Amino acid sequence: MEKYLDILVFTLAGAAFPLIAVGGGLILRRRYPDVEKERAYESGELPIGDARIPFHISYYVFALVFLVFDIESVFLYPWAVIYLHLNHVLAFLEIVVFVGILLAGWLYAWKKKVLSWM
Amino acid sequence: MNILLAAALKVVGVLVFVMANAFMLIWLERKVSGYIQRRYGPLRVGGPAGIYQSAADILKLLAKEDFMPGGADRWLWLLAPVVSMVPAVLVYLVLPIGRTFTLQDLGVGLVFFSSVTSFTLLAIFMAGWGSNNKYSLLGAMRAGAQLFSYEVPLILSTIGVVLIAGSLRLQTIVAAQTQHGWFFFEQIVGFIVFFIASIAELNRTPFDLAEGESEIIAGYHTEYSGMRWAMFMLAEYSNLFTSSALGVALFFGGWHGPWLPGWVWFLLKTYIVVFVGMWIRWTLPRIRIDQLLDLGWKFLLPVSVANILGTALVLMVR
Numbered sequence: 001m002e003k004y005l006d007i008l009v010f011t012l013a014g015a016a017f018p019l020i021a022v023g024g025g026l027i028l029r030r031r032y033p034d035v036e037k038e039r040a041y042e043s044g045e046l047p048i049g050d051a052r053i054p055f056h057i058s059y060y061v062f063a064l065v066f067l068v069f070d071i072e073s074v075f076l077y078p079w080a081v082i083y084l085h086l087n088h089v090l091a092f093l094e095i096v097v098f099v100g101i102l103l104a105g106w107l108y109a110w111k112k113k114v115l116s117w118m
Numbered sequence: 119m120n121i122l123l124a125a126a127l128k129v130v131g132v133l134v135f136v137m138a139n140a141f142m143l144i145w146l147e148r149k150v151s152g153y154i155q156r157r158y159g160p161l162r163v164g165g166p167a168g169i170y171q172s173a174a175d176i177l178k179l180l181a182k183e184d185f186m187p188g189g190a191d192r193w194l195w196l197l198a199p200v201v202s203m204v205p206a207v208l209v210y211l212v213l214p215i216g217r218t219f220t221l222q223d224l225g226v227g228l229v230f231f232s233s234v235t236s237f238t239l240l241a242i243f244m245a246g247w248g249s250n251n252k253y254s255l256l257g258a259m260r261a262g263a264q265l266f267s268y269e270v271p272l273i274l275s276t277i278g279v280v281l282i283a284g285s286l287r288l289q290t291i292v293a294a295q296t297q298h299g300w301f302f303f304e305q306i307v308g309f310i311v312f313f314i315a316s317i318a319e320l321n322r323t324p325f326d327l328a329e330g331e332s333e334i335i336a337g338y339h340t341e342y343s344g345m346r347w348a349m350f351m352l353a354e355y356s357n358l359f360t361s362s363a364l365g366v367a368l369f370f371g372g373w374h375g376p377w378l379p380g381w382v383w384f385l386l387k388t389y390i391v392v393f394v395g396m397w398i399r400w401t402l403p404r405i406r407i408d409q410l411l412d413l414g415w416k417f418l419l420p421v422s423v424a425n426i427l428g429t430a431l432v433l434m435v436r
Contacts, residue, residue, distance in 0.1 A: 002222075003222055004120055004225060005122065005125055005220075006125045006128065006211060006221070006222045007208065009122070009125040009126060009128075009129055010125075010128075010129055010207055010208050010210075011132065011204055011207075013129040013130075013132075013207060014203050014204035014206065014207030014208060014322070015200050015203070015204055016209070016410075017133055017203055018199045018203045018345075018346075018349045019200065019202045021345050021348070021349065022184065022199075022345045022346060022349075024180070024342075024345075025179075025180040025181065025182075025184070025364065026426050027175075027277065027343065028130065028180050028181040029180070029181050029182060029183055029184060031183055031184070031185070032165070032182065032183065033185065035188075037185060038185055038186065038187055038188040038351075039187070039188055040187050040188065040189060040249070040250050040251040041187075041253070041335065041340055041341065042251070042252060042253075045334075047251075047252075050189075051189075051249070051250045051251050051252045051254070052247065052249070052250065053252075053255070055259055057139060059259060059262065059263055059360045062263050062266055062267065062411075063262075063266055064155075065415075066266040066267070066269070066270060067421065069274075069419070070269070070270065070273070071268040072273055073273040075272065075276070076274070076277050076426070077228075077229060077277070077280065077286065080277045080280040080281045080426075081280060081285060081286060082282060082284070082432060083281050083284070083286050083433065084281075084433065087134060088433070088434040089434060091430075092430050092431065092434050095426075095427070096427065099422050099423055099426070099427065100153075103423065106415075106419070110415075110416065114417045115411065115412075115416065116408065116411070116412070117407055117408035117411055117412075118192055
């Protein structure tokens with residue numbers, strides 16, 4: 001319980017700190033709003049169109065491959081913790097099979113050239 | 119009530135440390151970069167070796183006008199600095215500072231650390247998407263690809279240490295090194311992967327594509343100024359400290375050392391790692407994004423997987 005309380009307090013304090021810091025500067029700072037000042041910066045030119053443009057598909061493929069390996073690491077953590085208490089040969093072979101399947105997928109992604117930048 | 123008071127005291131201590139740490143590191147970084155480039159760095163503001171420069175910077179940032187770019191996504195833009203600050207503060211909970219001194223020694227300390235730090239990407243992306251600025255969005259997209267690519271080797275490189283220590287609790291990992299010797303020697307491959315990946319996770323040169331000044335202005339924080347911008351920098355310097363501290367705990371024996379008290383050793387080792395990070399930052403040029411992704415996916419990933427299997431094999435034979 002104490003642990004969760006600590007995490008909660010740290011989260012709230014971490015969120016409150018920037019608000020206090022930004023608010024605290026209000027005494028010191030002045031504000032002169034101006035159209036030019038509030039325009040999005042585009043190397044001094046007038047901004048052309050909306051900035052939120054669609055992006056290349058390769059970003060999403062990277063995200064997919066990342067997800068696969070991130071979940072792999074979640075499986076590897078518990079295995080690594082109790083490895084010394086397991087039947088070593090069996091535990092080792094199991095993880096070789098598990099990592100091997102993932103590496104086959106990784107090689108497939110490499111051969112399909114989704115791991116290189118377009 | 120007592121628990122609440124203890125938690126409040128801890129968090130105030132951490133926040134004071136975060137500010138003091140940033141104060142020192144900003145000055146140190148400018149000094150280190152100065153001497154590497156054969157100049158003096160800040161001197162004129164005064165104080166010993168120009169340390170008042172940091173105080174002057176903070177005053178300037180406090181007094182700077184605060185405005186939101188037109189067309190910005192209001193809530194995303196306002197919340198991004200807040201979101202970047204939360205994980206920076208949270209990770210201090212699990213750092214093994216001294217022999218019996220951890221703010222909250224969680225049993226899953228290492229997983230907690232890596233899961234919390236991955237929220238940094240969320241803040242970067244909120245800032246980039248919210249700003250309605252093309253450079254910001256480019257920086258955020260680059261940061262996305264980069265942090266995705268380097269988080270996998272970063273996590274996998276720590277598993278070798280977990281295999282030997284048999285625990286995710288950082289205090290236990292450090293204690294295992296007092297009998298066993300530093301894991302740096304056995305896990306040197308893991309350490310190299312960890313160090314490269316953590317520099318990339320911090321968005322520091324040679325991996326600072328997300329905010330490369332000479333290419334995309336300032337990347338995701340182009341549209342931020344004053345205190346809001348300072349929050350990003352504060353979080354960045356805090357993350358620099360905490361990720362170096364994690365490296366020290368995992369590979370360099372944490373608080374373990376002769377004569378001096380544990381926390382002194384811990385801070386000393388951490389700042390040495392921070393200094394090496396700065397040294398690399400001011401020595402190497404920025405790499406291209408295709409080189410960055412190739413290094414992550416085609417070199418660090420297979421090397422870290424091979425390191426896990428090799429460590430497991432050695433432990434099995436032993």
